[in-house]
Amino acid sequence: MREKFTQDLKDAMKAGERAKVDALRLINAALKDKDIEARGAGKTLSDEDILALLQKMIKSRQESLDIYVKAGRNELADKEKGEIAVISAYLPQQLSEAEVAEAVKTAIAEVGAASIKDMGKVVAALKAKFTGRMDFAKASAAVKAALGG
Numbered sequence: 001m002r003e004k005f006t007q008d009l010k011d012a013m014k015a016g017e018r019a020k021v022d023a024l025r026l027i028n029a030a031l032k033d034k035d036i037e038a039r040g041a042g043k044t045l046s047d048e049d050i051l052a053l054l055q056k057m058i059k060s061r062q063e064s065l066d067i068y069v070k071a072g073r074n075e076l077a078d079k080e081k082g083e084i085a086v087i088s089a090y091l092p093q094q095l096s097e098a099e100v101a102e103a104v105k106t107a108i109a110e111v112g113a114a115s116i117k118d119m120g121k122v123v124a125a126l127k128a129k130f131t132g133r134m135d136f137a138k139a140s141a142a143v144k145a146a147l148g149g
Contacts (some may be wrong), residue, residue: 001050001090002031019079023086030057051091051132058087059137092133100134104142116147 005027012020014029029047032055038045061080095103107125111118122143127136 001047019082020086024084048131054087054091058084096135100139100142103130104146108146113147119143119147
């Protein structure tokens with residue numbers, strides 16, 4: 001994935017796509033920060049870690065976008081939308097609501113969850129299989145509902 005970010009950054013610079021260049025530089029900066037953090041812990045980043053980082057970046061920008069829209073700051077809102085679009089392009093296809101519901105049902109069965117106390121195990125199983133393909137805030141709500149919480 002890292003090579004793709006670097007190559008796309010070079011291509012965007014050559015094409016003069018300023019917004020894409022900015023977004024890719026943000027991704028690279030976040031990756032370097034994550035690398036430094038991982039090195040301190042004696043680890044290296046996997047593709048799943050990178051996908052989780054991208055999802056976190058999108059979530060952060062979505063929150064900023066909501067604030068800018070409410071404040072009437074359309075130029076900043078448009079910038080956030082552009083960054084979200086660029087970052088989203090690197091994520092795999094997101095699961096539909098029906099697929100999320102099915103995945104939750106399957107994970108509950110695999111883990112043998114019986115109550116809300118087992119919610120952490122179910123979410124951990126989902127994260128292991130669907131990192132980058134599922135919004136875990138929504139998935140957590142679905143798990144909680146399925147477990148009667």
